[in-house]
Structures are given as C-alpha cells and as structure tokens.
Amino acid sequence: MGLTAQSIKKEAMEDIYKISKSDNQHVIALAGNPNTGKSTVFNYLTGLKQHTGNWPGKTVVTARGEYQYNNEDYIMVDLPGSYSLFTSSKDEEVARDFTCSGNYDAIVVVADATCLERNLNLVFQIMELSPKVILCINLIDEARNKNISLKKDDLEKELGIPIVLTAARSGEGMEDLKRVIEDIAVNNIEYKPNIIRYDNEIENKLEEIIPVLKEMNISNLRWNGLRLIDSEPCIFSSQSDKHLTKNQADELINKFNLNENKYIIREKISEINYNYANNLKQKYVIEDYKKNNRDKKIDDIITSKRFGIPIMLGLLGLIFWITIQGANIPSQIISNILFKIQDYLSGLFIELRVPEFIRGIFIDGMYRTLAWVVSVMLPPMAIFFPLFTLLEDLGYLPRVAFNLDHLFKKACAHGKQSLSMCMG
Template identity: 55%
Template sequence: MGLTSQSTGIFLIKEMLDIKINPEKDIVIALAGNPNTGKSTLFNSLTGMRQHTGNWTGKTVTTAHGNYEYKDKNFILVDLPGTYSLLSSSVEEEVARDFICFGNPHATIVITDATSLERNLNLVLQILEMTDNVVVCVNLLDEAERKKIKINLDELSKILGVPVIGTSARSGEGLDDLMEAVYNVATNMTCTNPLKIRYNSAIEDMIEDIEPSLNNICEGKLDSRWLGVKLIDGEDSILKSIDTYLNYSISEDKNLIDIINRSENLRYEIASSIVKQSEEIAKQVVTFEKTDYNHIDRKIDSVLTSKLFGIPLMILMLGIIFWITIEGANYPSQMLSNMFFAIENKLTELFISNGWPQGLHDVLILGVYRTLGWVISVMLPPMAIFFPLFTLLEDLGYLPRVAFNLDNFFKKACAHGKQALTMCMGFGCNAAGVIGCRIIDSPRERLIAIITNFFVPCNGRFPTLIAITTIFIAGASNSPYQSLIGTLTITGVIVLGVMVTLLMSKFLSKTILKGVPSSFALELPPYRKPQVGKILVRSIFDRTIFVLGRAVAIAAPAGLVIWIMANITVGNLTLLDHGANFLEPLAYAIGMDGYILMAFILGFPANEIVMPIIIMSYMSTGAMIELDNLNALRDLLIANGWTWLTAINVMLFCLMHFPCGTTLLTIKKETKSWKWTSVAFLLPTILGLLVCFTVTSVVRLVL
C-alpha cells in the first residue's frame, strides 16, 4: 500500500537519490524491469538529455534519474537496476525492492518484454504485492510482431487489475499512452485493483494467523499481507530493512518468530507459486502463430556461441574493430595535433606581444598546454571510433554472446562470467571498465574484475604499441602486408592481455580473494537492428567525453611536472637525467634504459604521453615534440640503443605496468579502499617487471 504520509516517502527518496523534490509539482516514478527489456531505451526516450547518473547511496550500484514534463506535472523518472526478481539475492534486487517498498514513489512502471512475457510476469506479480500504483508496460511489440507473437493487452490488464500499455520504445510507439496512464495512476485518477498471488493452503493459513498482529505493527505504512509473505519467506535482508523502516524489531516478537521458525521450508513454495501463476496468465494472453519464432536467432547463435567457431569469430571481430580504430584514428588525430600546435603558435605570439615572462610561457604553453594537446589529440579519435563500435555490438545483442563464450574460462579462473564484458570495456578505457564492474553482484568477484582490468590495453596505450609494432615488427618484414601484420600483432597482444587477466584472476581467487565463483542468469537477448543515431550520442556523451574529461583533469598538472623535470638542472644534468641514471640498473635488467622507465613513471597521469616523453628525453628538447614520420622515430630509437629485444620489453611493460592516474582514481572511488587501490597498482607492476626480466635473461643467455 505504501506510506500514508507522502512527505515521509519524499524524505526517503531524497535520502536514497540525493535529489531535490517539490511536493506540489514533482511526481516520482520508479522504472523497474528485467534486463534486456528495453528499460534504458524507454528511460532515454522519455527523459532525453535531462538525466543524472550516480551511485545509489551506500551502494556500489549505478542508478539514473531524469525528468520529463507531462500536462501540469514534472515527472522524476528513477531507472532502477534491472533485475529478474525481488527476492533479494543481489544488491541490485535489494535496491529496486527498497525503493519501491520504502521510497513510496507515486507510481511504478514495470517494463516487460513482449517476446518473453511469461518470464517477466514473475517480477510484475512481486511488485503488485508491494504496491497498488503500478502500470505495466509491454515493450518490444515490434519484435513480437516480427516473431508472430500476439498479446491480448486488454485481457492482461483485466487479469492484473492495473493499466497495461503496449510500446515499442525504440520507435517511440505507445509512449504517449504510457505517459497518460502513468499520470492517471500517479494522480489517483485511475483506481487499480492489483492481482494478489494466491499461495497454497499452508502459506495462506499462516498469513491469516499473523495478519491481525501485522496490521497493528504496520500502522498503514506497509501492506500487511506482503509483510506476512516476507516473514514466511524469511530472507534476512528484507527483514532488516523492514525493522529499520518500521522502527520495530520483528526478531523480538515471540509470536511472529514462532511462525517464522515454522516456515523454514516454504520459501520454495512461495517462489513456485509465483512461477505457476505467471505461466497461467501467459497462457491466457499470449498467442504464438509460429512455434519457431526465434529460429533465426538460434541459427546465428549456433555459430557465434559454438565451441568451434565462437572464440575464433570473437577474436576476428575484435581484430576488425581494432583495425578500423587504428586506421581511422590516424587522420583525425593528425588534424587535432595540427590544430593544437597552430593554437600554440598564436598563444606564443600573444605572450611575446604582451611582453609576458618567457619562463611563464614555457611552463604554461610548452608544459601544461602541449601535454593537454597531446592527450586530447591522441585519446579522442580512438575513443570516438572504438566506443561507437563497441556500443554497436552492444545494441546488436552480441556482447552477451561474448560473455557466454568466455564464461567457462572465467569460471575456471574462479571469477565471474560478466567480467568478460567489463574487460571488453577496458579496451576503450580502463577507467570505464572499472566502472562497468558494478554489474558484478559478488563483492569478491567485483574486486577481482577491478584489479585485473588494466591487463587489457586501453586506447591510451595503443599509440605506443602501434608505433613499436609498425617500426620493429611490421616494418622489419619488408612486406606489402605490413598493415595486416601490424593488426595481427596488436590482436596477439590483446589475446595475451586476456590470458594474463585470466591467470591473475585465478591467482587472486586462490590467495587474497579466495572463494567459489557465483552463478548468474545470463540472458541472450534477440538480435536487433542497431539505432546508429542513438549509439553515437550515447557512446560520445556517456563514455568518450566522460573519460576524456577525467584524463584532461589529470594531464594538466602532469604537464607542469614533466616540464620541471626536463628543465630544472642539478649540476650539469636535468632532474630527468638524474632520474634516468638512478633507474638505469633496474632498466638494464629488464631490457630497457632509464629514460624509458622515467617515461612510464612520468606518463602515470595518461599513458598517451609515454612515447612523447621518450622522444623528448632522447632529443634533450626540454618539451614534448612530435617527429615528422615513423622513419625519423625509428632512426632516433635505434641511435639510442633500441633493439628488437628493447621493443618487445617495452610492449610487454606497456601491457603490464601500473594503471594510469585516471584508472586508479576510479578504483579508489569504486572500492572506497586505499588497500585495494594499492593492490591494483602493485600487481601489474610487479608482474611486468618479472616478465620483462625473464624474457631479457633468457634471450641474453641464448644469444
């Protein structure tokens, strides 16, 4: 039934979401549903760009809320985590349940998939037990029509006792009807009579016995029947939440505890009753004109998820994406670089014309500004290409197939299958991959995914990997297929990164993060035609700009530090020279030199500036510069003692060394722990040093 005082509900909503609410005008709507039902698409269609994303208070779960205007009201739409149930087996389910039950939204929209209505009705029935103010949205009607599935929406509405609206959120069909229904329910213009689940006689008798006592305890704040079911169910998390909400310790009520103790074996019966009722309702309202409605999807999956072709096709697709990213990023990157250096010349003229100090010019322009220019010109083009391609695969429905293909490997590593998705996000940016680890329910497995995410190279490391590959591997072949050789080499580096991720996940799960991998429901959604326009907007604004902003914030002070190191002298040597000389013994042992190690250390804020620092160090210019072509870079590196062994070690250390500043900052925010942030720093660094030392020692011993 919800709270009797709307102001109390508003207070709880403020506390959960940290947002301001005007009780006179604002209407809060919860948006719930299973994963892959188009919930996010509907949320984006209604709210547009008026969205805010952040962590749920006290939880590592991402939530979003946005606004839309309808008639005379401002609707605050809260996009709850996608969940299959509210039986609270994960933090996502707990967040969704607590908001609907204790946050007292004015109405709850439950999104269902028209192609899988029977399964989705499980969540619908659970929510109908908690609140009367519900609107059921049957989404993906276009997919259902394509598969010759018909749903009697009017009959479904009569059975459930609440408004049922059919939509195709991708095309906007039905959204006006949905907003009207939500408006009427939220403002009490439509009276609902929701269906309540009927359980077996043993459960119903228990509910009848304790309901009078619960009525006195609830005082109208909660539905006493629903509370009775939760007591019989006996799930600890919900009972603790109820105790806090009612300010009453149910565990100290002897009569209720006696009933709870008698109901230990009834949880399965409760879940079974929900499933059976969902099946019965679906039989009444769903008609299949074709028994093989998902024949084409199954046929595609028989290839993309097969043991024989699944992994090779995944690697091939990954290689194609990297090839497009590498080839496509060169031209816009060069254009941005030219633009930034042209602006730099104008800024220099401004300093000269105004007679400003030369030292100030060198610090701000040659140090801070030039570093920012490098980071943006090198980072932005690959991200602007990679993220849309990655989002395209997501929109097509292919990424869950990637998780399916890799699930067995991660299970053997005692990690979570969803780590495959977060690892893929790391290819674009490791900071984004760390944020993506929120989809993993288990805290132990989430930590493993966070700590090992840096073993797959982000786009910030690609410039270094590509340059070295082009010069020392593809270039050394003197073949017309140099571009193909370079792509295969980079793909091989990626595969190595995945193997190291699995090995380190196994290592962590057997040492400091011991545990058994948890199970999870992995749904393979239908293949869908991607929406290119929305993909571009979502990937550029939600991912590219977000990650670039963090990198720029860290790169600016880094430019100052780099300039100081390259220009402040002690004796006859700069601080950079002193640092390189100090690191020389360690660098020699791992097949590099002191300047390379200094470049990695000074490149801590952003991996994009590692190669420019190496060039600056060798040329003693005091500021980062760019060489005209790769031939000039090859000559410079060889003149400073580089061999194929140096190149291999730099690539290995580029793959395995400490995360960049942006990623570490994100790890600290996600884990709220300096301990795990330190582990994420030390683990890849120590491994990189050991691998490079081993390779160098073996080669020197053999040769």
C-alpha cells in the same frame, strides 16, 4: 566504496520522500527491468532529455521530472532499473525501498513487449505491494517487426491491473498511458490485482504470520510475510515506516521457526512465478514460432554450460585480436603524421630562438604526449567500440552477462559487471 554507495542511497531516498509530501502534485513512480525503454518513457512524459541507453544499471540513483495533463501536475520518479525487489545492489535497493514505501499515487512498471515473460516477475512482486499498478508494455513497434502480438484485454483481465501498449520513441500509446495514470492517481479508480497464490505450505505459514503483522501495524502484510519466509532479515534493514525492521524480522523468524529451507522456498516461489509468466505468454502472446524456434536454438547453444563460455572466450578473443592487429597500420600512419608535425614545430621553435625549457614543455612534453596518446589509443577505440556495439545490437552481450552471472555471484558481484570487465 560501501559508505559512499550507502550515503548516495540515503540522499536519494530523502529527496524522494521530500517530493512525496507535496499536496499539489501527484507522484508517479516508474519502475521496470533494464533495457525496457523506461528512460525513454520518462523522457517522453517529462520532456527532460535524460540520457537513454541499454546498459543495465544505467539509472544509478533516480531521475525526476514533471508534466501536466488535464490541468493536473505530476512528478515522475524514474527508479533505477531492477530485475527484482530482492536487491543485489544499492541502486536496486533504492527502487525496492521506494516501491515498498507506497509514497506515490501510482506506479508504472515498464515491460518489453518482445520478451514479456522475463519482465513479469517484477510485475508480480509489485502487485503484492500495491494495487496502484499500471503495466506499460513498451517497444510494441519492435514486437510488430518480429511478428509478435498481444491479447491485451485478456491479459489485463487475468492480471487485474490496467495495461497500456506503447512505443515511447514514436509516442504511440503515450496519451493512453497519461489517461490511465490520471484514472488511478486523480480519479481514484481502484483495481484489484490478481496476486499469485502459492502452495499450501507457503500459504499456511502466511496465515500464521499475517495476524501477528496486523497487530504490529505493519503495512503490505502479504509481501512482508513472504519475505520473512524466503529472505534473510537484512532485506528489512532499510525499510520505511510501517515496515518490518531487521530486529523485528529476527524475532518473528525465530518465533515461527522460519530459519530453515529459506533458499528452497525462494527457489519454489521463483519457479511458480516463472511458470505463471510462461503460462501467460503461451495464452496471450502470439508470435512467429518458426523465427522464435530458430532464436531459441541459437540461445540453447550460446548460453549452454558446455558451449557458452568457450564460444564467448573465442568471440571476445577474436575481437581483441582484430582490435590489436587492425590498429597497427592506422596507428603507424597517424604516428608518422603527428611526429612529422612535431619535427616541424621543433624546428620552428629553434629557428625563432625560443628558450629550450619552453620548447621542452610544449613540444617534448605536451605535444609529444598528445601525439602518443592519439596514435596509440584512437585506432583501437575506433575498431573496438563499433564491434562491441555490433555484439550489443545482435543481443549477444546480455548472453555474456548470463553466462558469467554464476561466477560473478561467487565474488559477490553481478553478471552485468562482466561487460565492463570485457571492455577493460
């Protein structure tokens, strides 16, 4: 499985780099967390009907499409949904490698207007890599329905990057997004992202490391320097040209004695990013606190260490019981109907004096098997999937993934895999 995933990632990166070499088209990367409407933005711009969905990791490798705007040709590369550039899967590795490569004329990061602070961590990381960042805050229509509004101009000024508010399903704001993409990719309008500054310990180490990286002709100096401080060398193993390799990273880590406290520093950087994102939310997001406080109280219960897993087990157990018990009666009805038809067909074959082995193949073999599968499987599926869809619409499934994430990580997996386990 590992070799297959690695080969898929390699082929994906080779395809992307081939596209990036075209002189007549502008390459636009599309990044973002899962569930932000990224594929819907992609579909609107390119006209391709790529399947959209709300399962994390749905874009397994990449999707590509083209569009024209003001007589200019653009290639849109839809990267796999990723919560962070600190990869935990091969599809996230594709997103990281292409983002680090810089083989694009602009990169659009799609965020969810209803929970902006959760999406900003990825925005901060990409801002460290490229000044060609556009923040597309999508689902603005859903935000309005929840009485959430944004001080867009103030947030834009604070981050130092262009921001576009969109509702991709209805096309709201998409012309503005095309115009901003044109400004950066074609008109070469430059922005200076306001990159987060960390505490003195981290910044002092960066001051030591960055001059050495300059001498090595390494690009994205700050990002590579931070990863030397807070990450394992394996994160550099598949970097492109002008990025550190794993061997170079090992040498620099030993040279600057960076082996200690990596986990603590990573946690510190994550905490600073989170606090800054939360601060931006407090300053620039206006919301209905009464409703949000109610949602927070519910979250505090269903994602708590004490009640989260028992509630999850009870709810999933209830769905399992409803599925099994509720399917018994319709399953029996369907079984009776289908097997009556089998008796009729069997009698018809006997009356027509069809050879026994043919009757055995078609009636006792093919038809009976089909009848069993339909009568046994159809009713549970007809009950289970609507119930599971209801949990997704209520926002409970992401909380299941959150509750189980720490357990799945102990098995070198991810919390989002708990959803496929529940379905199994």
